[in-house]
Amino acid sequence: LDIIQAKNYEDMSEKACEIMVDRLNALINPILGFATGSTPEGVYKQLIEKNKEKAISFQNVMSFNLDEYVGLKKDDPNSYYHFMFQKLFKHIDILTDWIHIPNGVAPDLEKECDEYEQLIRDHPIDFQILGLGVNGHIGFNEPNTSFSSRTHIVELDESTRQANARFFTSMNEVPTKAITMGIQTIMESKELMLLASGSHKADAVAKLINGEISESFPASALKNHQKVTVIADEAALAKA
Numbered sequence: 001l002d003i004i005q006a007k008n009y010e011d012m013s014e015k016a017c018e019i020m021v022d023r024l025n026a027l028i029n030p031i032l033g034f035a036t037g038s039t040p041e042g043v044y045k046q047l048i049e050k051n052k053e054k055a056i057s058f059q060n061v062m063s064f065n066l067d068e069y070v071g072l073k074k075d076d077p078n079s080y081y082h083f084m085f086q087k088l089f090k091h092i093d094i095l096t097d098w099i100h101i102p103n104g105v106a107p108d109l110e111k112e113c114d115e116y117e118q119l120i121r122d123h124p125i126d127f128q129i130l131g132l133g134v135n136g137h138i139g140f141n142e143p144n145t146s147f148s149s150r151t152h153i154v155e156l157d158e159s160t161r162q163a164n165a166r167f168f169t170s171m172n173e174v175p176t177k178a179i180t181m182g183i184q185t186i187m188e189s190k191e192l193m194l195l196a197s198g199s200h201k202a203d204a205v206a207k208l209i210n211g212e213i214s215e216s217f218p219a220s221a222l223k224n225h226q227k228v229t230v231i232a233d234e235a236a237l238a239k240a
């Protein structure tokens, strides 16, 4: 793991944006993997600015998102589809046809997973952004997910549902299932960048940096990858 220390959320976002600008300009047809959640929002804001300034273009970019809730339609304000369009896609020059997000309301969810996995196999991801769950999840791969997992349906941990409940009006509305790229799918990305900010991530970051590689802590799989950058702020690194 290559670890970059940032001062705070803003600084983490800037450093992450800088790396992405570099990669976007180096690759001819970049294939990017996006994450949702609070962590990458700042990076997306900055990417929008860079795109407006014409420092980067998304016209040749294909994208794959890590995950989506099962049961939420695209236009549901809590769907990851909606999140990505509001926070990034509608503000940049990316081609809508080249955006991929798992369909959480597909009639056959198993088939949806297999087809999503196959699309990624046909278009290997150059650069994947990751957040970190307080329980060490990446994507929605909760503790004890097999490192050989591919895109699959998961039962969300109670802790994950609680962590995400802030976006919903009540705990009952938080979906219980999601579609997520598997750990093996994520590991096949050519390059990965994991972001972490805030004291609530400090235990998870310490475990990632100092702990063993174990399926009980999904993010630890990243230590087996040859090109991973972790950008974490001081609060998130406080226990490492």
Ligand code: F6R
Binding pocket: 034, 035, 036, 037, 038, 039, 040, 066, 067, 130, 131, 132, 133, 134, 137, 138, 139, 140
């Ligand atoms: C989101 C995702 C999750 C989040 C993680 C951290 O697409 O895959 O693994 O990255 O739950 O979420 P935040 O950033 O909200 O703390």
